[in-house]
Amino acid sequence: MTPQKTHRCFYRLAVFFSIFLLLQGCNSDKKEEAGTEKTEINQQAASGPRKGSTLIFARAGDSVGLDPGHETDGESFKVADNLYEGLVAFEFGSTVVTPALAKSWEISKDGKTYTFYLREGVKFHDGTDFNADAVLFSFNRQFDSKHPFHQIGGAWKYWAAMGMSDLLQSISKKDDFTVVFKLKRPEAPFIANLAMNFASIVSPTAASKYKEELGQHPVGTGPFKFVEWQKNQKIVLERFDNYWGDKAYLDQVIYKAIPDPSVRLLEFSTGTVQMMDYPNPEDISVLEKRDDTKLIKEPGMNVAYLAMNLDKKPFDNTLVRQAFNYAINRDALIEHVYLGLGVKAKNPIPPIMWSYNDSIPEYEYNPEKAKALLKKAGLANGFKTNLWAIPVSRPYNPNGRKMAEIIQSDLRKVGIEAEIVTFEWGTYLSKSSQGEHDMVLLGWTGDNGDPDNFLYVLLDKEAAKKPAQNLSFYRSEKLHKILMEAKTTADQSKRDALYKKAQVIIHEDAPWVPIAHGVEVLPVKKNVMGYIMDPTGKRRFQKTWLDK
Amino acid sequence: MSKVLSKRFVSLLVTLFGLTVVVFSIVHLLPGDPAQVMLGERATPSAVIQLREEMGLDRPLLLQYGSYLGKLLKGDLGRSLQTRQEISTIISEKFPATLELTAVALFFSILVGMSAGVFAASRRNSFFDSAVMIGALTGISMPIFWLALILLYVFGFQLNLFPITGRLPADLTFKPITYFILFDSLISGRLDVFCKALHHLILPALALSTIPMAIIARITRAAVIETLGEDFIRTARAKGLTEKVIVLKHALTTALIPILTVIGLQFGLLLGGAIITETIFAWPGMGTWLLSAVNSRDYPAVQGGVLAVGLAFSLVNLAVDLLYSAVDPRIRK
Numbered sequence: 001m002t003p004q005k006t007h008r009c010f011y012r013l014a015v016f017f018s019i020f021l022l023l024q025g026c027n028s029d030k031k032e033e034a035g036t037e038k039t040e041i042n043q044q045a046a047s048g049p050r051k052g053s054t055l056i057f058a059r060a061g062d063s064v065g066l067d068p069g070h071e072t073d074g075e076s077f078k079v080a081d082n083l084y085e086g087l088v089a090f091e092f093g094s095t096v097v098t099p100a101l102a103k104s105w106e107i108s109k110d111g112k113t114y115t116f117y118l119r120e121g122v123k124f125h126d127g128t129d130f131n132a133d134a135v136l137f138s139f140n141r142q143f144d145s146k147h148p149f150h151q152i153g154g155a156w157k158y159w160a161a162m163g164m165s166d167l168l169q170s171i172s173k174k175d176d177f178t179v180v181f182k183l184k185r186p187e188a189p190f191i192a193n194l195a196m197n198f199a200s201i202v203s204p205t206a207a208s209k210y211k212e213e214l215g216q217h218p219v220g221t222g223p224f225k226f227v228e229w230q231k232n233q234k235i236v237l238e239r240f241d242n243y244w245g246d247k248a249y250l251d252q253v254i255y256k257a258i259p260d261p262s263v264r265l266l267e268f269s270t271g272t273v274q275m276m277d278y279p280n281p282e283d284i285s286v287l288e289k290r291d292d293t294k295l296i297k298e299p300g301m302n303v304a305y306l307a308m309n310l311d312k313k314p315f316d317n318t319l320v321r322q323a324f325n326y327a328i329n330r331d332a333l334i335e336h337v338y339l340g341l342g343v344k345a346k347n348p349i350p351p352i353m354w355s356y357n358d359s360i361p362e363y364e365y366n367p368e369k370a371k372a373l374l375k376k377a378g379l380a381n382g383f384k385t386n387l388w389a390i391p392v393s394r395p396y397n398p399n400g401r402k403m404a405e406i407i408q409s410d411l412r413k414v415g416i417e418a419e420i421v422t423f424e425w426g427t428y429l430s431k432s433s434q435g436e437h438d439m440v441l442l443g444w445t446g447d448n449g450d451p452d453n454f455l456y457v458l459l460d461k462e463a464a465k466k467p468a469q470n471l472s473f474y475r476s477e478k479l480h481k482i483l484m485e486a487k488t489t490a491d492q493s494k495r496d497a498l499y500k501k502a503q504v505i506i507h508e509d510a511p512w513v514p515i516a517h518g519v520e521v522l523p524v525k526k527n528v529m530g531y532i533m534d535p536t537g538k539r540r541f542q543k544t545w546l547d548k
Numbered sequence: 549m550s551k552v553l554s555k556r557f558v559s560l561l562v563t564l565f566g567l568t569v570v571v572f573s574i575v576h577l578l579p580g581d582p583a584q585v586m587l588g589e590r591a592t593p594s595a596v597i598q599l600r601e602e603m604g605l606d607r608p609l610l611l612q613y614g615s616y617l618g619k620l621l622k623g624d625l626g627r628s629l630q631t632r633q634e635i636s637t638i639i640s641e642k643f644p645a646t647l648e649l650t651a652v653a654l655f656f657s658i659l660v661g662m663s664a665g666v667f668a669a670s671r672r673n674s675f676f677d678s679a680v681m682i683g684a685l686t687g688i689s690m691p692i693f694w695l696a697l698i699l700l701y702v703f704g705f706q707l708n709l710f711p712i713t714g715r716l717p718a719d720l721t722f723k724p725i726t727y728f729i730l731f732d733s734l735i736s737g738r739l740d741v742f743c744k745a746l747h748h749l750i751l752p753a754l755a756l757s758t759i760p761m762a763i764i765a766r767i768t769r770a771a772v773i774e775t776l777g778e779d780f781i782r783t784a785r786a787k788g789l790t791e792k793v794i795v796l797k798h799a800l801t802t803a804l805i806p807i808l809t810v811i812g813l814q815f816g817l818l819l820g821g822a823i824i825t826e827t828i829f830a831w832p833g834m835g836t837w838l839l840s841a842v843n844s845r846d847y848p849a850v851q852g853g854v855l856a857v858g859l860a861f862s863l864v865n866l867a868v869d870l871l872y873s874a875v876d877p878r879i880r881k
Contacts, residue, residue, distance in 0.1 A: 056718050065631045153632045155583075155599040163594075212632045231641055232832030234718050256718045258830040262697060266705045267712040426585035426845065433593075467593045 049530060053546045054252040057539070058264045059277040062232045062257040065215030068200035069142050072157045077197045078539040079235055079255055083125075084200035084220030087116050087135065087179075088191060092532040092543065095301070095353065095449020097195050101130060101221065102179075111186030111490050112169075118177040122244045124203035125225035132173035137204040139171050153212045158198035162447065186488040188495060192448035223248040223542040232257050249530070249545035268293075274525045274546065277539075281339035281398065287523050296522040298533040299343050301350055301446035302396040303454065306387075306407065306513040307471035308439050314379060315438065321510040323373035325363035327414045328407055328513050337403045338516060345514035347503045349454045352535050353446070354492075355499035360507050370414045382415025388432060388440040389422045395537070396443035396518045403515070404441060433467035440471050441515075449536060451499040456483045459506060474511035556869065560862045567858045568620065568851070572613050575842075575850045581605075582629060582845030616851065625855075626848035628841070635852035638837065642821075643856060644727035645715065646833035649825075650818040652753040657761035658811060665768025665807075670795045672773060680765060687762030696755040696828040703751060710751045713830035716744055752829040756822050760814040767810045771803035778802075804875045812868035816861040 063076040068084050071077060089100035099105075102116040122130035141149035142156040143165060159165070167190065169182040183190060193199060206219035218226045223245070224237040235255040239248045256273060258264040261280045268276040271292075279287060287293050308315040308324060315321060330344045343351065346362035374380060387408060390400030397403060404420045411418045418439070423431060432440045447453050457463055460483050461475035479502055486498035506512075522533060531544040583599035600606050619626060625635035668680035704712045715729055716722060722741050725732045730749075733741035775781065776799050784794050821835025834853060841849035873879045 054719055065633075067632075070632065154629065157599060160594065160598050166594075212627060215632055228721075228723070230724070230832070231638070232830070232836065233714055233716075252719075254718045256714065256830070258713050259827045259836070260830075263700060263713060263828055263830065266700055270705055270708065270712060272712070272718070424579055425843075426581055427579045430581060430584050465593070467596070 056254045056273040057275045058273040066218035067215035081538045082224040083222045114181040189450035189452040192450045301535045304396040304443040304515040311473045319377040323370040327370035329365040341519045342516040350517040355496045357500040357503040385438040387418040472511035625852035628849045653756035656757035661761040661764030665765040669772035684762040684765045687758045775799040819860045
């Protein structure tokens with residue numbers, strides 16, 4: 001090498017080396033931080049809830065917005081659940097309704113008047129007071145088309161989807177801490193609706209200040225308050241120290257959006273996050289074996305079903321529908337589509353829901369019986385039909401295409417030739433709501449934990465009017481009577497009995513092949529304590545703390 | 549020069565106008581009603597009708613386009629149907645992320661791609677030449693999602709040299725100003741943030757750079773080989789110039805035009821956002837945002853986003869045209 005070349009080579013090496021050092025520099029201070037964190041934790045007692053520290057939660061996507069009246073997606077609610085509260089709430093880990101911002105309520109004899117007595121001394125995160133005006137504001141901006149905030153931010157989708165305007169007569173305040181809701185008809189599930197996100201109470205001061213942008217600057221009364229949002233990166237919440245109830249333990253909760261499940265797992269494995277949403281089903285067995293990880297499992301409040309269109313022959317024949325129930329191997333679907341993360345369904349409502357009728361026998365997998373029933377129906381030679389496969393992955397159905405293919409091969413064994421059809425998601429929903437299908441795969445995730453929210457919405461004859469949500473176009477007068485009675489009865493035990501009866505009728509008429517209830521799995525680090533998984537898909541961190 | 553510029557500017561405006569027409573028609577021709585898509589399984593008939601009305605989707609298309617164009621001329625891109633945010637605000641947050649990633653990725657691609665291309669051309673048919681060409685072929689055909697996952701697994705997880713996702717560590721407090729984090733950290737005097745931002749940039753930029761790198765290497769090699777066969781190179785050789793001077797000074801500068809064209813095109817393409825790279829590295833750029841806007845039929849967001857990307861692409865083209873005349877005196881008139 002000439003001296004000049006040596007010199008240049010040396011220079012290049014120096015540049016390389018300094019880049020390397022720079023990177024190492026970044027890395028080493030990261031490690032130091034982690035080190036100090038560890039000693040700090042070690043000094044704390046291991047027993048009992050521990051105040052302090054930050055939980056980082058890796059999830060599949062960013063929130064759309066944080067105005068509870070406007071949002072419809074789960075990722076928005078997972079944050080809003082910690083920022084806002086309604087008059088009532090679901091108990092942790094269940095769908096039982098308990099007092100929240102209302103300390104108690106009364107229902108009139110006719111079931112049409114609800115009087116709520118509000119908690120006093122509650123503050124919003126912006127320091128303003130919670131009172132009857134805030135309740136009126138939060139509801140009337142959605143309900144009253146003349147309200148100055150009704151036009152702000154576009155449609156009130158959830159309010160509309162829950163049919164609240166058809167149900168409510170008026171909302172008024174008796175005094176600063178008493179609010180009266182009048183309904184047009186008695187509707188028992190109404191109280192459960194009020195525990196849903198859209199019925200959260202927002203700060204009227206903040207709403208007036210931010211208008212459309214309230215979703216970017218959320219202000220509620222919840223145990224955490226909003227700090228910062230960097231789109232598609234992170235949302236930071238911190239403990240609200242003026243919270244009226246049990247204060248949270250964590251200093252901060254950071255929601256980090258990582259769309260790819262494999263990458264989410266890598267991030268979780270390096271230890272930079274303590275909790276991750278939606279792992280790949282394939283990765284569960286790996287996670288189970290890790291010492292630093294525990295898996296929290298919860299059967300979701302959902303159902304996947306195959307709806308047979310009763311408006312089309314031969315599905316108007318009950319024998320045919322029952323035959324299909326015998327012909328489909330649900331065990332195989334649980335194993336191959338859900339990879340074990342599902343529970344076989346025999347009723348339209350999930351087993352975690354009150355009034356679930358466990359005494360109903362399931363249609364077991366029995367192709368011979370299916371063939372016999374088809375023969376009895378005069379279809380011994382089988383027939384041709386179509387089967388619509390859901391084009392997107394949903395909590396109740398991770399892989400619609402695969403499910404359709406397995407069902408197709410099951411049906412072939414009993415002489416039925418089913419052609420698989422699919423469309424883009426929006427088209428799929430609108431075409432099926434018009435009844436263009438013979439058989440369609442779909443599902444439902446419960447909103448308010450009330451059986452009415454499954455049975456009435458999906459199987460009542462009223463829901464079979466096009467565009468329909470009752471995709472079987474099953475119109476049973478007998479079922480309708482029971483469902484209406486259950487809707488208008490306030491007595492919980494009576495309702496329970498009515499819904500049990502409804503499930504028997506549905507079982508016999510078999511408008512669906514109920515397939516499965518998806519199970520949710522949440523991997524967390526071993527030091528995440530006190531976290532309770534909610535069947536409604538909520539992610540509430542009020543009772544969570546980090547141990548050493 | 550100013551005449552050329554003003555001419556280009558007019559054609560830019562025409563292009564953008566054309567773009568609004570095309571984008572507007574395409575998004576409205578897409579199957580699937582936004583109201584239906586937004587409501588999902590919960591799309592009761594009355595809810596769909598109410599939502600369509602409130603989003604103004606029940607008005608005639610031409611009227612919708614007219615009011616869109618009117619607002620656009622006033623600089624109002626509208627609000628996203630989904631997030632209710634100003635679209636200009638969203639773009640001002642997403643675009644810097646994409647531009648920062650693109651700039652670093654392109655820097656890698658040009659550095660490595662051009663050097664490899666020139667080197668291969670000057671040693672044509674050697675072992676090194678074949679190695680570069682095979683490498684380039686691999687680079688072009690390598691699925692990015694696979695490469696990105698491998699990079700993450702090896703350098704992020706196993707060796708723990710690089711962070712896995714995002715632009716900065718989640719628990720770091722730093723309020724971006726322009727959303728060019730490298731720039732923001734420098735002007736606010738936070739060297740630690742700058743260092744971390746750079747650290748977060750390297751893996752995604754590497755993954756993103758492979759395809760442009762391979763393309764640039766191939767085109768550089770071809771262009772340099774072509775010029776090396778020309779008469780003036782023979783003259784230069786006859787003058788007794790060293791091979792290095794011939795290749796770098798005479799051949800490369802002459803071969804620069806096609807290389808610049810390709811770089812310009814790649815740059816423009818990357819500005820539209822890299823959906824796969826962004827998804828894997830959880831990078832908050834234009835690509836994933838536009839994809840989700842299309843999927844949810846968020847018309848104003850798609851229109852605004854495509855328009856912004858179109859504008860950026862046109863500006864890059866303009867810059868490349870200007871560069872042509874800078875590197876080649878024959879184009880300057």
